[in-house]
Amino acid sequence: KAGVTQTPRYLIKTRGQQVTLSCSPISGHRSVSWYQQTPGQGLQFLFEYFSETQRNKGNFPGRFSGRQFSNSRSEMNVSTLELGDSALYLCASSRTAGGGFEQYFGPGTRLTVT
Amino acid sequence: GQQLNQSPQSMFIQEGEDVSMNCTSSSIFNTWLWYKQDPGEGPVLLIALYKAGELTSNGRLTAQFGITRKDSFLNISASIPSDVGIYFCAGQEWADMRFGAGTRLTVKP
Numbered sequence: 030k031a032g033v034t035q036t037p038r039y040l041i042k043t044r045g046q047q048v049t050l051s052c053s054p055i056s057g058h059r060s061v062s063w064y065q066q067t068p069g070q071g072l073q074f075l076f077e078y079f080s081e082t083q084r085n086k087g088n089f090p091g092r093f094s095g096r097q098f099s100n101s102r103s104e105m106n107v108s109t110l111e112l113g114d115s116a117l118y119l120c121a122s123s124r125t126a127g128g129g130f131e132q133y134f135g136p137g138t139r140l141t142v143t
Numbered sequence: 144g145q146q147l148n149q150s151p152q153s154m155f156i157q158e159g160e161d162v163s164m165n166c167t168s169s170s171i172f173n174t175w176l177w178y179k180q181d182p183g184e185g186p187v188l189l190i191a192l193y194k195a196g197e198l199t200s201n202g203r204l205t206a207q208f209g210i211t212r213k214d215s216f217l218n219i220s221a222s223i224p225s226d227v228g229i230y231f232c233a234g235q236e237w238a239d240m241r242f243g244a245g246t247r248l249t250v251k252p
Binding site: 072 | 146183184185186187188191231233237238240241242243244245
């Protein structure tokens with residue numbers, strides 16, 4: 030079955046602009062979560078969506094937002110970009126099935142802010 | 144919130160050796176997760192732990208959820224070259240999810 034896909038894979042933006050990243054989960058997974066990965070701060074949890082509702086949110090400013098559509102696809106948006114927003118943005122889809130937790134990450138979107 | 148304390152930062156071992164790494168936190172978690180990330184790829188979930196004291200294996204990997212709920216360790220037995228990568232721990236307590244800085248593992252054939 031197809032894995033988690035993220036688009037675009039690479040993006041260059043300038044300070045002050047906004048950006049929208051997309052994530053398509055594995056079929057049947059209703060939960061999508063987003064993470065930021067940087068050399069300095071490591072992996073950090075952004076937020077999680079389940080059935081179009083934000084279920085959990087990490088400690089990021091309001092410039093970071095997201096949404097989930099009825100087909101479970103998710104987007105995250107970063108407004109008024111700052112240099113420090115340069116990072117690899119990862120999404121993961123997950124489900125709990127048969128008493129176990131399945132989670133798969135996409136390859137990420139590498140965002141560079143100049 | 145503060146990230147988890149993961150150690151060691153890096154390990155250089157010979158193929159066939161066993162490996163142990165751990166994560167500690169000042170906060171308690173109800174879930175511990177261990178991931179492996181290869182260059183240019185997203186992390187892969189290796190093991191998920193849900194209960195204090197739980198010991199879970201996945202092939203040559205074994206992980207434990209500490210009794211205090213503030214720590215976890217991951218062991219890899221009989222390492223092979225494809226074990227090379229960065230291993231991350233993560234603790235989760237409701238909406239609070241934090242990660243370790245990673246352990247970079249190098250395996251010499």
